[in-house]
Amino acid sequence: MDEEILKKYGDVDTCPVRNILDRFGDKWSTLVLLVLGEKEKLRFNELNKCIQTISQKMLTVTLKKLETDGLVNRTIYPHVPPKVEYELTDLGRSLLPNLQNLVKWANDNIDEIKTNRTKIG
Amino acid sequence: MDEEILKKYGDVDTCPVRNILDRFGDKWSTLVLLVLGEKEKLRFNELNKCIQTISQKMLTVTLKKLETDGLVNRTIYPHVPPKVEYELTDLGRSLLPNLQNLVKWANDNIDEIKTNRTKIG
């Protein structure tokens, strides 16, 4: 076997890629980051409406994870009714171009992929 | 609300990003693509060894999905014992740079993220 590859992707604990993938390989994280990248700041319910099918629960969970990782910043305005705004941190913004490249690739190639899927295995 | 964002990420069925994310937002797909990107061709058991903790089942399932999407090519050599080789298709190779950028970002920022995670919420 190729020792080089092993070192690069082998170990779950030390491999940054796998560490990151474990985090963003969920249903919503990437999408939330992309939507936040479209605006300076967004309120909770605005996010909820942008990502049509996300549940309130999953939006909360996802935002909390992203906040923990330092990718998203959360600001509470002590109003009644409460107002909470979310925005990308510098770290979050540094990730954004990579995700947007993925978006571009997806848009460019989705037709081909869909065609492939319909072919007989 | 921002209609533009809604159009871009709103609908599950028509949005390519979400379609793609649904596919690669699993535990193994991205990793398998990255490992395949390191070599011209790899046999089943070579892949299995590269990605230490993946089970035989999940490797099979993941490879089949990637093959269906047309990202990976599967070649059977009718030997005894059988020999099967996997390689990226042109489509698969076109995705690779995007994933490698993500790897680079992960390597560059994993320390900061890990530090963030240890901070008190």
Add this chain to the structure above:
DNA sequence: CGGTATCCATCCCGATACTG
């Protein structure tokens, strides 16, 4: 060697109800 088939634990995530 390169799978398949089956069983089973986990946990993701949606629905619903409730709160400050």
Add this chain to the structure above:
DNA sequence: CAGTATCGGGATGGATACCG
């Protein structure tokens, strides 16, 4: 408005045994 708490179904994925 922006959450939290709880429940439960279904998908995810690991372990094991078997097959061509």
